[in-house]
Amino acid sequence: MSTLTSPISTSSRSTSFPFPSIYSFPPFFTRQPNSQTWTSQLSLWNSLILAYCRYNRIWRIDLNTAIEWDLFNNRDISRSLKLETCKEVLDSMVKKGDAEWVSGSGSQVSKNTSAIIYWRRPEEWANIIADWIDSTGQKNTILTLYEIAEGDLSLSQDFRGIDPTILRKALDVLIRRGQAQIMKSADGEEAGVKFFGSQ
Amino acid sequence: MYFWRQIDLTSARRPVLLQNEVDIFVQDGVGLYDGRTKLDGYQNGRVYLTTHRVCYVDNIQSATHSVAIELSQVHRIQFSPGLLRSSPKISLYLLTPSSPSTPIALSSPRPISPAIAALHLQSLDLPTSPAVSRSHTPDSNAVFNWICPICSFSNAMKVADSDGPPPPCLTCGIRPAVSVIEQGKESMAGLNKTAHIYAAHLPIGVENESGFACPRCTFVNHPSLLQCEMCGATLVSKNLPPTLLDNAMRDLVINERYSPSPTPPGMRYNDDDVDHIKISFRTGGERIFLDKLKIVLQDRIWERRTRNIGTVGAVQDRHSRASTQRLPKLGIHGLEIQTVKESQRNLELLHSLNDLDSLMQKAKEMVSLAETFAMRLSNAPGVPEEARTALLESSEALSLSSPIVMREMAGSGDETFYAELARQLAEFLDNGVLVKEGGILTLFDLYALYNRARGLSLISPKDFYRACSIFEKLRLPFRLRKFRTGVVVVQEAYYSDDAINSMLMDWIKKTSRQRGISLGVTSQDVNQHFGWSVTIALEELETAEVSGNLSRDSSLEGTRFFENLINTFQWNWKKEVFQER
Numbered sequence: 020m021s022t023l024t025s026p027i028s029t030s031s032r033s034t035s036f037p038f039p040s041i042y043s044f045p046p047f048f049t050r051q052p053n054s055q056t057w058t059s060q061l062s063l064w065n066s067l068i069l070a071y072c073r074y075n076r077i078w079r080i081d082l083n084t085a086i087e088w089d090l091f092n093n094r095d096i097s098r099s100l101k102l103e104t105c106k107e108v109l110d111s112m113v114k115k116g117d118a119e120w121v122s123g124s125g126s127q128v129s130k131n132t133s134a135i136i137y138w139r140r141p142e143e144w145a146n147i148i149a150d151w152i153d154s155t156g157q158k159n160t161i162l163t164l165y166e167i168a169e170g171d172l173s174l175s176q177d178f179r180g181i182d183p184t185i186l187r188k189a190l191d192v193l194i195r196r197g198q199a200q201i202m203k204s205a206d207g208e209e210a211g212v213k214f215f216g217s218q
Numbered sequence: 219m220y221f222w223r224q225i226d227l228t229s230a231r232r233p234v235l236l237q238n239e240v241d242i243f244v245q246d247g248v249g250l251y252d253g254r255t256k257l258d259g260y261q262n263g264r265v266y267l268t269t270h271r272v273c274y275v276d277n278i279q280s281a282t283h284s285v286a287i288e289l290s291q292v293h294r295i296q297f298s299p300g301l302l303r304s305s306p307k308i309s310l311y312l313l314t315p316s317s318p319s320t321p322i323a324l325s326s327p328r329p330i331s332p333a334i335a336a337l338h339l340q341s342l343d344l345p346t347s348p349a350v351s352r353s354h355t356p357d358s359n360a361v362f363n364w365i366c367p368i369c370s371f372s373n374a375m376k377v378a379d380s381d382g383p384p385p386p387c388l389t390c391g392i393r394p395a396v397s398v399i400e401q402g403k404e405s406m407a408g409l410n411k412t413a414h415i416y417a418a419h420l421p422i423g424v425e426n427e428s429g430f431a432c433p434r435c436t437f438v439n440h441p442s443l444l445q446c447e448m449c450g451a452t453l454v455s456k457n458l459p460p461t462l463l464d465n466a467m468r469d470l471v472i473n474e475r476y477s478p479s480p481t482p483p484g485m486r487y488n489d490d491d492v493d494h495i496k497i498s499f500r501t502g503g504e505r506i507f508l509d510k511l512k513i514v515l516q517d518r519i520w521e522r523r524t525r526n527i528g529t530v531g532a533v534q535d536r537h538s539r540a541s542t543q544r545l546p547k548l549g550i551h552g553l554e555i556q557t558v559k560e561s562q563r564n565l566e567l568l569h570s571l572n573d574l575d576s577l578m579q580k581a582k583e584m585v586s587l588a589e590t591f592a593m594r595l596s597n598a599p600g601v602p603e604e605a606r607t608a609l610l611e612s613s614e615a616l617s618l619s620s621p622i623v624m625r626e627m628a629g630s631g632d633e634t635f636y637a638e639l640a641r642q643l644a645e646f647l648d649n650g651v652l653v654k655e656g657g658i659l660t661l662f663d664l665y666a667l668y669n670r671a672r673g674l675s676l677i678s679p680k681d682f683y684r685a686c687s688i689f690e691k692l693r694l695p696f697r698l699r700k701f702r703t704g705v706v707v708v709q710e711a712y713y714s715d716d717a718i719n720s721m722l723m724d725w726i727k728k729t730s731r732q733r734g735i736s737l738g739v740t741s742q743d744v745n746q747h748f749g750w751s752v753t754i755a756l757e758e759l760e761t762a763e764v765s766g767n768l769s770r771d772s773s774l775e776g777t778r779f780f781e782n783l784i785n786t787f788q789w790n791w792k793k794e795v796f797q798e799r
Contacts (some may be wrong), residue, residue, distance in 0.1 A: 037795060041787045045738065045771035046780045055766055059785045070791035098773065 038093075039067065048098035049105070057079065064100075064108045067115060073138035078182035079121070081133045082106065091165050109134050116140065135184055144178060144189035149198055151176055152214045161202055161211040164190075221252075221312050221495055222285035225273055230463040230644035230694055231280045233266055234275040238519070243510045246634045247501030250274055250285075254742040259283050264634070265497055267510055269519040272310065272497070287312065287495065290520055296494075297508050299422055308511070311494040361517060364402030368392045375399065404521075418787040481509070503634075563587070632684075637692055639685035640679065643668060647708065652696075656749025657713055658758075661686065661698070661706040663751065701757040702764065715761070722748075722758055723767055723781075738771055738778035 028116070041047050041063055065103045071090045072080070073124035082105055085091065090098040100108075112118035118134045146169065152158060155172055167173060168181045178186070190212055197215070204210040226234040235241065249261035260283055266273040270290075276283035291312045300306040329404070363372045366387035373388050386393050389683055429438040430448035430453055439447050446453060499507065566587070638711060646668055652659060659667075661683070669676045677685075686708060689696045698709045709718075746756035759779045762768040769782040792798045 039787075039789045039791075039794070041783065041789065044780065044783050044787075045773070045778065046769035046782075047784060049770055049772045051769055051784065053763055053766055053769075056763075056769055056784050057785070063784065063787060063789065066789055066791045070795045074795055098771070138453060 023142055036071055042067070042093055043096055044187055045096055045098050048093065048100050050104045061108060061111045065112050065115065068108070068112065068136065069117060069138045072136045076180060077136065078180075078185060079133060079135050080109070082109070083132055083200060098107070108130065112136075123203075135182060137185070139177075139186035141192050142182070142186065144185060145192035145196075149193060149214070151178075161213045163211045164209075167212075221287050222250075222274070223287070225271075225284050225286045227280060227284055228432050228641075228645050229648045230282075230641040231275060231636075231692075232641050232645065233268070233271075233275060233284070233286065235268060236270055239268050239270045240519075241266060241268050242514060243507055244634055244638050245499060245501075245503035245507055246277075246637065247499070248274070248303075248501075249498040249500060251496035251498060253496075260285070263509070264637075267507060267514065269517070274497075281306065288520070289514060292515065293314070295508070295511060295515070297504070300499075300504075305498045305500045306502075307496045307498045308504060308508055309494045309496045326556075336553065362402050362405075364394065364399050366390060366392065366394060367398055375402070377403070412635060441603060450635070455701060525594050601636055636685045639681065640688050642692060643685055644689065644692075644696055646671060647696055651794075652708070652710065655751065658707050658709040658750050658754050660751060660753055701761065703760070704759065705753060705757050707754055707757075718758060719762055719765065719767065722762055726768070726779070726781060738780040740776060 022039055047060065047063070051060050063097055067081070068090065071077070082102060086100075086102055086105060091105060109118055109120075113134065116137065118136050118170055120131050121133050121135055151173070157172075162170070164183060166187060168178065168183070173179050178189075181189075190199055190201070193214070194201065199215065200213045201209055202211045228234055244264055244266050246264045248263060248265045250257045250263075259279060260274060262278060263276040263280075263283070266275065271286045271288055272292075273286040274284065287310065292310045293313055294311040296309040296311070298307050298309065319444050336644070345538055359377055361374050363374055365372050366389065369387060369390040369392075371387055371389040373385075375385070379385070380657055384394050384396060384399050430441050431438050432449060432453060434451040435446060436448040436450040437446060439453060442730065444453060445451065497507075546549050643664075647659075647664070651664075651667060664686075665679060668682070686698055689698065689708075690711070695711050696708055698706055699709055699715070700706050722744070729739060729743070730737065739759075741752050741755040741759060744750060744759060747750045748755065750758065759768060763770060763779065763782075766785055768779045769784050771778045771780060
């Protein structure tokens with residue numbers, strides 16, 4: 020589980036990400052005082068973060084470390100996005116539903132520094148997982164959450180290595196639709212999920 | 219419009235002043251009359267009283283309806299106070315060029331043609347002695363007096379002889395300086411004119427062997443009396459020494475305000491209406507105008523064109539003339555002249571720095587002295603270029619093109635004062651100040667520059683601001699502009715915000731193409747390119763930013779501005795990165 024929750028080190032993988040040309044535009048890294056420009060800037064950052072996370076299969080951003088990523092640092096023009104501006108960008112993503120703040124593990128200090136990035140919304144994930152269950156003939160079988168994210172059958176899937184929180188949200192969607200059910204073990208722990216075929 | 223002459227205006231629609239001419243008073247809201255007829259199109263304007271002229275500048279059609287009369291033409295003034303709906307008026311009686319005399323050239327420094335003066339004398343039945351009647355003609359037989367500086371004996375001299383070397387004093391035998399003779403000549407000329415201006419209506423007694431005829435009641439008094447035995451009128455003998463007569467005249471004019479006399483002053487002229495013009499004061503100010511006009515008419519500054527003794531310019535003028543006429547004297551005499559010149563200059567410097575009052579009086583001399591220093595320096599070899607330009611600039615900054623506008627100059631109400639101030643400011647700006655600053659100047663810079671140019675009698679920021687804020691109302695080619703941050707600037711009126719913005723944007727686009735997109739411009743770049751001060755440059759950039767044309771890049775190196783690509787940038791990441799759809 021530990022490999023899932025910790026943000027993936029991106030330094031090796033991100034080099035190939037095709038940054039858009041606006042990434043080399045110095046004012047892009049300064050919070051624009053003009054509100055109209057700022058709105059455009061926010062939506063550009065929104066897109067960039069989603070694209071970057073999807074490209075590198077990043078599920079969570081922890082600002083304390085992510086601020087060092089090349090996503091927020093263009094070393095060619097030596098510009099970087101400030102932490103406050105980063106938070107503003109994520110805030111606006113949260114408002115749009117493209118991200119969600121997660122309270123850090125226990126400590127209140129780390130509140131609003133870590134966010135789940137929904138480069139696909141939970142509904143989309145639900146559809147993808149349901150399709151996958153259908154196509155692999157796993158209806159009416161019980162799968163553990165680990166098996167979905169890391170199992171042999173999901174190797175080539177988009178949700179490979181999916182963050183458990185996102186997975187749980189996607190499963191919640193399926194449960195609401197009546198396509199899945201959470202199975203609990205004797206001690207009350209969530210042990211697995213049973214899928215029903217879509218009628 | 220018989221008497222009025224069209225005049226030139228400055229860019230701020232004030233009369234262009236002649237050499238040595240000085241503004242004295244301005245009153246808004248006046249109308250003009252020729253005799254009794256209202257002059258159409260000249261009913262809403264400002265009247266400027268200067269040392270040489272009375273100028274009218276129309277508020278609406280200033281380009282075509284701006285006229286002036288020379289004060290030298292004025293020989294009498296009359297004041298009629300307002301009654302019910304009629305505004306107070308001042309009538310100026312003028313010497314008609316059509317009268318049986320040679321026409322007067324307007325530029326002539328001598329106001330009265332001898333023929334007219336003679337006519338006046340005849341009409342008063344004055345027994346004109348040959349000496350007096352001829353003294354005001356410039357012919358060579360005229361006699362004037364010069365006072366010996368040694369023994370103060372009053373020597374008589376013919377004009378014809380005055381050009382030659384000065385003769386020795388009759389009493390002490392010492393030859394006077396040329397300037398003494400000139401002074402004598404001038405005082406004669408001045409006196410004659412004064413005498414004839416007032417001769418028409420002022421009580422100059424008529425003297426003959428039997429006694430002194432009172433000008434008012436014609437009673438023949440004993441020659442030794444100063445006042446008329448019958449009516450108490452002041453008796454002024456025309457045989458008084460010139461200086462005394464002059465003074466006596468002045469006293470009379472000041473003290474006696476057109477006392478009713480059996481022969482009313484304007485009677486002869488009332489028959490013919492076209493020999494005077496009237497200025498109607500619709501918004502007041504007539505009293506001050508009248509007082510100042512009287513003083514100006516007495517001072518007769520327009521005659522002093524050549525006098526100006528004491529100013530450096532005149533001194534130099536004379537010296538240069540002297541040096542061209544009689545070749546530069548070498549040897550001991552030349553050295554002596556040099557020493558005299560030097561000591562004169564030193565004395566001037568010393569006098570002017572004694573106290574503030576004399577500094578004010580000598581301000582003009584000091585400025586011209588500074589100018590000559592600058593000129594000499596600029597011609598001398600081996601002077602660093604910076605010192606030269608600094609000197610030149612400082613002498614430029616020292617002087618305004620026109621005399622400074624003071625509160626006392628303006629007529630009733632503060633409005634006229636502010637309007638005049640605004641006009642002078644506009645002239646000041648027009649004189650290259652604004653061009654040097656790239657067409658835009660912050661208000662506080664202008665305040666400092668303008669007050670520096672005034673030198674003395676500084677104006678308060680409040681007056682200054684009020685004057686600036688009526689630029690547009692007065693249709694002057696400047697306007698105030700307030701930036702979002704509260705910075706106020708003065709700029710040329712045709713520079714609209716949009717025009718400046720597009721100018722700036724064009725330049726930024728061009729430079730970003732040249733330098734590459736990632737460099738942008740700073741306020742210093744703008745300052746260097748447009749000549750605007752850094753404050754203004756920053757304000758302009760921020761204005762463009764607010765309108766969405768620019769975006770900024772703040773870093774440790776400072777703030778740079780870029781064309782706003784953020785607003786227009788389109789990026790479909792799903793398609794471009796993941797080739798979806």
